[in-house]
Amino acid sequence: MPKPPRKLDRIDLKILATMQTQGRITNLKLAEAVGLSPSPCLERVKRLEAAGYIKRYIADLDLDLLARNVMVFAEVTLNNHTGEDYDRFERSIADLPEVVEAWSVGGGYDYLLKFVCSDIKDYQALSESLLNASIGIDKFFSYVVIKPAKPFGGFPLTHLAEQDDTVD
Known part of the structure; x- marks a missing residue:
């Protein structure tokens, strides 16, 4: 994986947290959700993809x-x-x-x-x-497995970031 160009900030974490549960969110809605205008939001997403933070996009099938x-x-x-x-x-x-x-x-x-x-x-x-x-x-x-008691719902990014000093 390429070395990240910089530390992640709170907006990057909001982008990642939103995208991991709403993979088909439009850039406009994502920008609104994280408090950015669409162009800088898209730039951040592309930078997160290039740095390897976003590995792939998949559908969660039933x-x-x-x-x-x-x-x-x-x-x-x-x-x-x-x-x-x-x-x-x-x-x-x-x-x-x-x-x-x-x-x-x-x-x-x-x-x-x-x-x-x-x-x-x-x-x-x-x-x-x-x-x-x-x-x-x-x-x-x-x-x-009898039934899923708690299916995977994404990583606890906010909680992990609070524990990790690599985030600004």
Whole structure:
């Protein structure tokens, strides 16, 4: 990621906070929301994009309306903990479309994976194929999502900025 050209100020944070929950907001409405005229607001957005603060624009889809699905989180612990073991595992899951997110974590296990499959039977087949794939998995614990209790609603930018002295 490119190094930011300058520190973020409160208006930049307002722009980012607004855009992360309203990705299709027009520049005019965004400018009104953050207290700028449209031209300087657009310049700031372009600068935030160029600096890497805005990585991409996506649509938040309602998967339940699109298809039958089951979401499962899995804790994965590897047999060995060398760089080669981590690389092999990460390469193995990288091309699996059902693994929609994956994090390398510290603590009681090595990875937290988020799967979306059409049903439990498909998830079971996929998890069994991972366990049989000789990619170094020692332990694999699954947690089926019943319902989202608090879906992701954006990062707490204002709270984080108050704690971080890198913001003007």
